[in-house]
Amino acid sequence: MLKHYFLIFFVFTTLQLRGESEIKMKDIVPEYSGNKVVLLTGCSRGIGFVTALKLVQEGYTVYATMRNTESGKYLIDAAENAKGKLYIRHIDVTNEDSIQATIEDILSREGRIDVLVNNAGWGLKGTAEGVSIDQAQKVFDTNFFGMLRLIQATLPSMRQQAYGRIINISSLAAIAPLPGWDIYAASKQAVETLSEAMLHSLEGWNINISVIEPGPITGQHPQEIGTRFLGKKNPYAGILEASKKWIENQSGITQPAEEVAELIQTIIETEAPKFRYQTNATGKKMADQYFRYNHTSVLDLNSYISTE
Numbered sequence: 001m002l003k004h005y006f007l008i009f010f011v012f013t014t015l016q017l018r019g020e021s022e023i024k025m026k027d028i029v030p031e032y033s034g035n036k037v038v039l040l041t042g043c044s045r046g047i048g049f050v051t052a053l054k055l056v057q058e059g060y061t062v063y064a065t066m067r068n069t070e071s072g073k074y075l076i077d078a079a080e081n082a083k084g085k086l087y088i089r090h091i092d093v094t095n096e097d098s099i100q101a102t103i104e105d106i107l108s109r110e111g112r113i114d115v116l117v118n119n120a121g122w123g124l125k126g127t128a129e130g131v132s133i134d135q136a137q138k139v140f141d142t143n144f145f146g147m148l149r150l151i152q153a154t155l156p157s158m159r160q161q162a163y164g165r166i167i168n169i170s171s172l173a174a175i176a177p178l179p180g181w182d183i184y185a186a187s188k189q190a191v192e193t194l195s196e197a198m199l200h201s202l203e204g205w206n207i208n209i210s211v212i213e214p215g216p217i218t219g220q221h222p223q224e225i226g227t228r229f230l231g232k233k234n235p236y237a238g239i240l241e242a243s244k245k246w247i248e249n250q251s252g253i254t255q256p257a258e259e260v261a262e263l264i265q266t267i268i269e270t271e272a273p274k275f276r277y278q279t280n281a282t283g284k285k286m287a288d289q290y291f292r293y294n295h296t297s298v299l300d301l302n303s304y305i306s307t308e
């Protein structure tokens with residue numbers, strides 16, 4: 001009898017303590033009132049560069065990371081007279097040691113990382129049949145595992161401070177994949193599914209996760225091309241051409257990286273951000289159209305099929 005009493009007392013006390021610590025986690029930890037500390041990957045150029053610049057101009061403390069920190073001097077020059085603080089650091093998202101070293105450095109200097117923007121990405125043009133397995137693995141190592149490495153390294157401190165924003169740069173290709181970007185689209189879909197799976201388990205720690213789906217961005221983006229049909233007749237050539245033309249004919253789909261940077265700032269400053277964001281009206285239409293047609297292609301590709 002006495003044994004049962006102690007058992008009931010122990011379970012009751014444990015549950016109460018657990019309940020209390022959950023309340024503490026969500027309600028008692030005050031919102032940090034200093035300048036938010038933002039860590040971005042892939043800031044040597046493109047979206048990462050302009051987002052780091054925008055955020056430091058708006059007064060954030062920005063850790064802009066890149067593979068080759070030499071490129072950081074352009075960002076430092078552009079950010080002259082900015083309100084916030086800018087620090088250039090080395091992260092290759094495929095290298096766990098570089099991630100750990102930089103995150104330890106930031107935490108020892110700032111005590112916190114409020115926002116993680118997983119931006120670094122690697123493009124690969126080609127059909128599933130037209131790329132090598134090495135090329136496909138490289139895309140996943142950067143776009144998916146790179147993001148996962150950063151998330152794993154950042155979450156412990158975000159959970160401890162009971163605050164965090166994680167913004168993963170996906171692509172329209174994740175939800176409306178056009179032929180010719182097969183592995184890239186698959187890697188971005190993996191980014192989205194992981195983000196969606198994590199969404200609710202992080203809510204208790206006041207950590208929000210969002211994905212952004214840009215379409216084509218103005219400017220030059222070095223892209224790798226699938227090697228399996230190089231020097232041979234590519235049976236998908238007509239399909240790839242149709243896909244390229246279709247994109248070119250979508251007015252308003254291409255946009256400057258600055259518009260994505262503005263959206264990232266809005267998400268950081270929104271109290272309860274949504275999970276998924278397209279970045280312009282054409283992107284929204286494309287996403288709706290794709291879902292509306294129940295995952296059928298927006299292109300009519302039958303006339304391009306070659307049996308040679």
Ligand SMILES: NC(=O)c1ccc[n+]([C@@H]2O[C@H](COP(=O)([O-])OP(=O)(O)OC[C@H]3O[C@@H](n4cnc5c(N)ncnc54)[C@H](OP(=O)(O)O)[C@@H]3O)[C@@H](O)[C@H]2O)c1
Pocket residue numbers: 041042043044045046047048066067068091092093094118119120121122123142146169170171172213214215216217220221222257
């Ligand atoms: N451009 C588009 O049309 C488009 C459309 C939809 C989504 N996106 C996505 O938007 C994000 C930014 O791309 P962007 O448009 O700004 O393209 P970008 O100009 O090609 O920039 C890509 C950035 O990622 C970096 N990067 C690549 N591999 C890396 C690695 N292993 N470790 C660290 N950094 C690495 C590059 O650094 P290096 O200088 O060292 O190569 C560069 O800073 C990517 O996730 C991309 O997939 C782009």
